[in-house]
Amino acid sequence: MLEFRRQVMALKQFSGKFPFTVTDADGDKQSEVQLAGKIGFRLEQEDMYAVFSVPLLATDPVKYSLAQDLQTGLPTSGGGLAYNLFGSGGALEYGANGALGRVVVSNAGDARVWPTVTIAGELASGFFYQRLDTGEVIRYDRVVPAGTTVSVDHRTGEVLIDGASDGSTYLTRFDFFSAGPGESFDVQFNSIGASSGTPLMTLTIADGHY
Known part of the structure; x- marks a missing residue:
């Protein structure tokens, strides 16, 4: 879990835009996004799972399929x-x-x-x-x-x-x-x-x- 937290928090190093891909029933779709706020991370010790939030902003509202x-x-x-x-x-x-x-x-x-x-x-x-x-x-x-x-x-x-x-x-x-x-x-x-x-x-x- 601690290693996972480190990986999530490493997103803070991105000062500009980066590609973000989401996979759904219709396949992969990608947007260019940038961080839009503070990354949140909470570890639930009893149930051994993590809750995290990463606010992102996509200035281009279009999501793109594979080029x-x-x-x-x-x-x-x-x-x-x-x-x-x-x-x-x-x-x-x-x-x-x-x-x-x-x-x-x-x-x-x-x-x-x-x-x-x-x-x-x-x-x-x-x-x-x-x-x-x-x-x-x-x-x-x-x-x-x-x-x-x-x-x-x-x-x-x-x-x-x-x-x-x-x-x-x-x-x-x-x-x-x-x-x-x-x-x-x-x-x-x-x-x-x-x-x-x-x-x-x-x-x-x-x-x-x-």
């Missing part, structure tokens, strides 16, 4: 051909198909959520990506070298290069979009100018719940 990482490279053409075999329901396919360079974003929750998008180089003049159903675009006009990432947080508008340096000044279009309850849509990834290697877009999003 998904949706990934795609740039669009590529292919030399593939497909011939329908009428009557059989099948097809003959020759060669490899191209890639659209898109991801399908969905939110199965009942609260609006915002994605974070991370782009990995090499992109000689930058990139843009677009929510196709609304036409909203994020455009970044600056080289993204090999081994470098640029992340865009659609909720806060923060743009970070390699997770540290501010890159927001290089955004020339910033239609930050979100996913409403039950929405599903495509996001298209494109380069500005030349690219080499294997540039990658990773869109991270989680269902939101009230």
